[in-house]
Amino acid sequence: MMQEPRLIEVRKNVLKQNDHIARALREQFRNAGVFVVSLVSSPGSGKTAFLEKILTILREHYRVAALVGDLATENDALRLARSHAPVRQITTGTLCHLEAAMVQRSLDEWDLNQLDFLFIENVGNLVCPSSYDLGENLRLVLLSVTEGEDKPLKYPTIFNSADVAIFTKTDLAEAVEFDASAALANIQAVRPGMDVFSISAKTGAGMPQFLEFLAARLAEMREAVAF
Amino acid sequence: MHELSIAMSIVDLAQQEAEQRGVRINAVHLKLGALSGIVKESLIASYEMASFDTPLKQSRLVIEEVPVVIFCLVCKVECELSTIQMFCCSQCGAPSSEIVRGRELEVTALEVQS
Numbered sequence: 001m002m003q004e005p006r007l008i009e010v011r012k013n014v015l016k017q018n019d020h021i022a023r024a025l026r027e028q029f030r031n032a033g034v035f036v037v038s039l040v041s042s043p044g045s046g047k048t049a050f051l052e053k054i055l056t057i058l059r060e061h062y063r064v065a066a067l068v069g070d071l072a073t074e075n076d077a078l079r080l081a082r083s084h085a086p087v088r089q090i091t092t093g094t095l096c097h098l099e100a101a102m103v104q105r106s107l108d109e110w111d112l113n114q115l116d117f118l119f120i121e122n123v124g125n126l127v128c129p130s131s132y133d134l135g136e137n138l139r140l141v142l143l144s145v146t147e148g149e150d151k152p153l154k155y156p157t158i159f160n161s162a163d164v165a166i167f168t169k170t171d172l173a174e175a176v177e178f179d180a181s182a183a184l185a186n187i188q189a190v191r192p193g194m195d196v197f198s199i200s201a202k203t204g205a206g207m208p209q210f211l212e213f214l215a216a217r218l219a220e221m222r223e224a225v226a227f
Numbered sequence: 228m229h230e231l232s233i234a235m236s237i238v239d240l241a242q243q244e245a246e247q248r249g250v251r252i253n254a255v256h257l258k259l260g261a262l263s264g265i266v267k268e269s270l271i272a273s274y275e276m277a278s279f280d281t282p283l284k285q286s287r288l289v290i291e292e293v294p295v296v297i298f299c300l301v302c303k304v305e306c307e308l309s310t311i312q313m314f315c316c317s318q319c320g321a322p323s324s325e326i327v328r329g330r331e332l333e334v335t336a337l338e339v340q341s
Contacts, residue, residue, distance in 0.1 A: 003341045005253050010244055012334045014236050096229055128229040130264040131332070156311045157264045189313050192322030
């Protein structure tokens with residue numbers, strides 16, 4: 001005779017495998033003294049242009065490298081290679097986000113001890129990447145001025161999962177009548193206290209402030225490791 | 228969009244538990260936080276696909292939605308948010324990023340038969 005159904009408690013995090021790898025990566029990055037920054041945004045918000053500019057400038061003073069996720073093409077990696085920083089492509093096929101295991105595999109044979117900054121460009125998508133920890137120290141969410149001020153309200157989860165927001169393509173702000181104070185208010189609504197930078201990769205406006213911020217965070221992390 | 232891969236992880240996880248315990252699963256109970264980045268309806272549909280052709284084929288996915296709870300640093304109390312578009316204390320209106328609950332994506336229990 002069939003027994004009555006019964007409930008047994010399990011309590012298992014569904015993403016435990018990803019979180020486990022992400023923790024190992026974070027530890028590995030910490031031990032190597034490399035500061036890892038990931039970038040998330042919708043497609044076309046200027047992640048690659050922003051990253052190309054950052055790699056080019058940072059390379060003068062720091063050892064930098066980048067991993068770039070893309071569904072199908074290697075175009076972004078080719079563009080970023082123009083910065084002369086080491087760049088690796090992660091082609092995700094049809095997968096809409098990067099996972100920690102992909103980052104781990106892509107790091108094979110890279111000597112992290114030889115790096116100051118590692119950038120990870122996620123697949124252009126404001127939904128799925130929010131669930132996956134990649135072991136990064138800092139997650140940037142980019143919002144181009146052409147996208148509209150209400151993006152944070154439409155995608156609160158990803159804005160909440162990020163540490164810093166960046167308005168990109170600010171050279172176009174006037175043409176598209178971007179209301180920066182409305183966008184800022186929306187960001188503060190979904191993620192109170194979030195740092196926000198305004199940048200134009202084209203003109204370089206706002207870049208020094210952001211680079212200063214990154215340098216300070218790297219120094220902070222190394223100091224913490226030394227103690 | 229990534230609900231199918233999440234659903235496959237849930238099926239794998241439940242199946243491992245079932246094999247270890249030598250039981251048959253009728254239902255999987257899941258806690259789903261409002262900040263998990265997962266859509267409930269889409270996850271339920273994906274679960275049907277993911278469990279097809281597995282011993283969990285006839286099983287159900289029972290989802291308990293968990294609202295976001297923040298801690299208000301002014302009032303020193305926990306406060307449940309009615310929307311994830313406004314991280315403010317419902318009492319005093321102070322903004323807070325101190326998240327107490329709402330990121331859950333956790334299998335909490337299995338309804339089983341021996």
